[in-house]
Amino acid sequence: MYKKILVAIDLTEEAPQVLEKAARLREAHESTLVLTHVVEPVGYAYGGDIPMDLTELQDQLGKAAKDQLAAYGNQYNVAADQQIVTVGRPESEIHRLAKELDIDLIVVGSHGRSGFQLLLGSTANGVLHGAVCDVLAARIT
Structure with missing residues (x-):
């Protein structure tokens, strides 16, 4: 039985x-959904070598993510206090939230990669390894 489901989406x-898949699980298990989106630090994209303050850009990305997550929260009846935008590496942040919030199931999207693409890594693959609870990789078509 899944009481608390963390849905990690990329917006x-x-x-x-x-x-949609998480909403069906919520109904079947009478669960609480927690939505999350992890904003990667802007410095990651540039290897941290940009000699300028990227704080304003990071704040804008965070605000845009909160607005989009709120729209999904409204659409799927997820309370505002169950919508979390955080900054960091997606796998690490999802694992941290799962532990802190006592999550029973993590739901992430997966493009169904195989072979070398899977070995190169994906967020879904990263979340699977090291998770403290069950993980459902919902196939994206």
Whole structure:
């Protein structure tokens, strides 16, 4: 029985596919959904070698993510206090939230990669390894 389900979405046009599956699980298990999106630090994209303050850009990305997550929260009836935007490495932050919030199931999207693509890594693969609870990788079509 899954009482608390963490739904980690990337806020792309594919997010509703993951949310729909999580919503069905919520109904089947009478669970609470917690939505999360992890914003990667802007410095990661540039290797941290940019000699300028990226704080304002990071704040703008965080605000945009909160707004989009709130829209999904409204659409899928997830309370505002169950919508979390955090900054960091997605796998690490999802693992941290799962522990802190006593999550029973993590739901993430997966593009169904195989072979070398899977070995190169994906967020879903990273979440699977090291998770303290069950993980459902919802296939995105």
